Amino acid sequence: ERLTQVAEIGGLITLGFGLFAVIGIEKRNAGTAPGKEKHSITFSQSVRLLSSSPKTLQFAFYIFISIFALFANEVVMDPFGAEVFGMPVSVTTKLFKPTMGGTQLVFMLLTGFLLSKIGYKRGAFFGNTFSAIGFAIITVAGFTLDMNLLRTGLVITGMGLGAASVSNISMMMNMTAGRSGIYIGLWGTAQSLAIFIGHSGAGIVRDLVYMLSGNHMFAYTAIFIVEIIAFTASSVVLPHISKEAFEKESHEKMLEYSQTAKAV
Template identity: 35%
Template sequence: MSLFNPDKWVHYLGFLSRKPSDPAALHYPRPSAAQAGALASQNPIDANLSSISQELPLARILQICLVQISTAIAFVLIHSTLNRVMIVEFGVQAWLVGVLIGFHNLLAFVRPMIGYYSDSHLLFGYRRTPNILVGNLLVTTGVIGSIYGAVWMGQSFYGGLSVLILAAMLYGIGINIVGTMFYAMLADSVGEKHKAKAVTAGWFVLIMGTIVMSAFVGKYLENFSEERLISLFWMGGAASILFTWLAIFKAEKRFASPEEIVRSGSKPLGLSNALKELFQNKPTYQFFLFMFVTVVAIQGQDVILEPFGAHIFGMSVSETTKLTQIWGAGTMVGIIALGLFFVNKLGKKRTAYLGCILSAVGFGVISASAWFDPAMFKTGVFMLGLGNGALTIGSLTLMVDMTTQRNAGLFMGLWGLAQAIANFVANAFGGAIRDISLYLTNSQYVGYTTAFTIEIIGLFAAIWILKGISVQEFKKSSSDVLLETGNAAD
């Protein structure tokens, strides 16, 4: 049976109890008698919000996931195309490109702020939808502005750099808003049992969108020119807006008044208490460190992989952009093979181990490919994607486990913060290591392989950190400490 058979996906994702052809499946299902009884035991506000978080049909989940296609379009244009063009065609130093592209991670403080605001405030009767629209507008403006800044650097370096910094700020704020609101909307719309699967589905759509967009960009830029490059970014911006509107159309419940969503119960932990808990509770600190190290190691290649292909093998812009397709295909295989079939048999930690090992092998093959041919290089990129898929599934499922029922939002925010900081470090780190090694040795090969070797070491360090983490110990110690801290806050 084909992996693209919708019925097979419905079976594995577990979202549907009715077929898509059933008209009732296109609407929010009513709670069962048991669910209704549970809701009745809650206070009115919690019951009202809980009544929304029932299982939605797959069609509605996939509609919301169209936001990820919008994100994929921006991702390819900024992290793949703009990155390569600035370093190779425009001759900008890799470390500067890495800092600009990774700048959005420094703006991750927006995530808890906008998340808290949308939890307790309505705009035109909605919690998430208006924020997604504003975020997407900022992303689109940043994407289009970035290409003008890059082109302008040829005439005025500091003038173009100023535009790029402003574009990076707009893109960074917007992408953090959209990302936070997307997962918040999924959490609002999916029952507790299937939240992890819904997040996995969203990530799946993101990778599919990345593959398709990379293919389009590669084809469109076969005849490269600045005019075609600029028109590509305009088309990408328009497509991003379109998919965002399709994603949010009638996707969220409209509330009549703010009183329907005002949160009740004990006070939430403040940021200072959350950070104190992070660094004093050993399992929490260890997992934060694991998330940080794995992201730095796996994403350190983000700004140097395409330039490696250009400098070592003389690949064109079109050819290096297609590397994202190869990486994405490997990632998809990793997600499908491990996430849908083997993760329960292997276990979450072993799946993460396997992802680290496959990624390390991928970096090794890429480094060795310089002595052979581009085909070996592409094989290494595929293996890197395969490892990334396995590591994503393992880390994602572990991340869901590494929360407590009372403070799930707090811990998901902390893990997201770890990823954001690590992404910024990775983007700057990969480019900086390459530049320093190139300066010291005057060898492109040594510059790139030094960065790849350090990333291999980081992946094995992540395995060592993960071995010392116990989910059971985390849940016990975190529950005890957070309960005490929460009582103190009250």
């Protein structure tokens, strides 16, 4: 009952913040700003715009693999502690969230303050690298049942997840080319799909590998290897992401659609 009350109060507070945040964003009965009409495109044109833009699809793919890597571990860490290390719920709750989650929160704040100096790409690369190293250490800790090594891995992973989260989300919010309605919608779709596949996919991989091997550690190792591959792939794609090239491509495509509309 107490937990239900906390959830309800938390939901109301969140709703209040959300409503407060949108106040004044758009004026009541506001007309279309001058010059906006000529850039308006239909939904079908938006879909064609996105599908015919290599830079746009490249960044959408980057967002997908990055967010997948960030969230795939969320549903497996506590079961990992229970099934591999034999920890009770009280121990996993005190270990994983405070250690990895706490470090992640600290580095989210730290990276947020430093992002203007180090840049999005450096922040993301730091996060991807530390996350991959952290999951490798956690894997070794699982095979050796070394609690100290596990704590080290959780801290390093938390550092990476915190830096990568802020850097990738900030990069996503800045890659709009003045077309927030189209591009934020696309990035949000890629993000939501990545979270869904990350959560459900991790569970499927865990169950499938355990069913075939009968070994809990092999099952979680498979998940951690997928995580490491995803973070590595994200780092490989990262240098090819260019805001300038993306904006140039977007401008050219919008110009193309504007000329087509005039011809019609």
